[in-house]
Amino acid sequence: MNPKTLFSFFPKWRTLARRALPFLLPATVFALWLYITGTTVTETNVNGETFETPLINPLFLPHPLTVLAGFGELWRDQLWLDFRISTITVLRGYVAGATIGFTTGAACGLSRNVESALAPTFNTLRQVPGLAWLPLLILWFGAGASGKTVLIGLAVFFPVFLNTLQAIRGVGHEYIEVGHIFGYGRLGLLRRIVLPAALPGIFVGLRYGAGVAWAVLVVAEMLGARRGLGFLLMRSQEMMHTNHLFVLIFLIGGVGFSLDYALRRVERHLLRWKRGFEG
């Protein structure tokens, strides 16, 4: 029986199969990982003695159980504090950068004069990669969290600023006219027409900014910090704790995923009116 007919007999299997599909690749990789790290080969040394040795040096690829043990080690070594400082720093920087980016972007979008006054400077500064500010910020704020907050704020500011500006500029005149017909003034137009119409574009910037923020923070911590997940990454590598590296990579990925997921949920709710178009 081919799978198609099987599925049409059991429609529930079909949805189950579709639900399971995203987990297929990670499960395969994990199985492969288990297999490779669990396989040993027999070697003979110069004295003619034979012994079992792992197929791959655990320094390069530790066994999943070693990684789990690494999590315990890191936890006892106050991993929680590093995790907390990284996530709090990224949230602070993100909220600050997104707020300032949104307000200046909206101001520029609404007024050509404000745009002429600000946008050229911002567009020039934007060309400096976020991390290039790091040495200066460390000089000014030290290697602690406040410099990182400013750095993330900068990195988030530009995408949010640009996308807000463009989204507001892109609001169709036909909707503005509806506001005019019903007698809305500047503030009413902004609240009832311009912002809702621009929201999809604004969210592009907010979500992009979230990804940038987390990436910039981790790298910044790797380059100069005394705490945080990025700092732990560098230390683990220097100490050749490969299993710690794996723990940290999973953690960093998890935080990034959660940030994006949370924003996606908010976006789905606020833009639920768009679902009709996207089917």
Add this chain to the structure above:
Amino acid sequence: MSTQSFSTAATVSIRNLSKTFAATGDAKKNKRSANGDGGIVRALANINLEIAPGSFTVLVGASGCGKTTLLRIIAGLETADADGGFALLDGAPVRGPGPDKGLVFQDHRLLPWLTVAANVGFGLENLPAAEREARVAHYIALVGLNEFADAWPAQLSGGMAQRAAIARAIASRPRILLLDEPLGALDAITRLRLQAELERIWREEQITVVMVTHDVEEALYLGDTVVVLSPRPGHIKHIQPVAIARPRERESAVFQELRRQLLEELELRSHPAGGDTAAYEI
């Protein structure tokens, strides 16, 4: 904001109104245009029209003859040429758009981020919530969209969207209601029903209505006056009073006679042999 309802119907006077559009798009670049006048479009030329308070005026005419432009000027969304006359509302020049002038656009222009109910209540923000809800419910029922009050505009058919747009415009009780082909997207049966509804709304709300249509029967069923516009430049070709008692019978001899005359004005009967089926709509 439209807080109060405007009880008295408005008088509209249009005096020597002319509107020229500057060249747009490629016409400007190429320095040529279809009518060979350097890329400008004379949408309206020297329009004079008196619209009595509480009357129902219908504009008909070929595509591009300036019907939408005329409505937009009355609504205050467009200004006449500097030396090109003006539109007066109760004797005062129209200065800009506002809630006393309701407009149903040719495209429905519902706000996609608001539900149907919120769209209908869009002009009622300053009313107390209870009153607003009651009025929204009333007008949604009037256009037969009860079941879709909480739907998003993207989930509506074209005709449903157009009905919602009509409800939105009349819900804020303007003194003049401008309708740009409001029933264009409807099937024949809904259309007949909504024509009767429009007539009833007009009678009950006692507002001045100016409506654009391509349907000659619709014009004669609803209009106190039918204004025939001609293009290039848009001008008034003929004004046809419709002195038939309401509600009007479309099959009556006098109705059919007027219909024949109007189609002649629109030059649709010049080919008596071939053009009969096409003659129904402009």
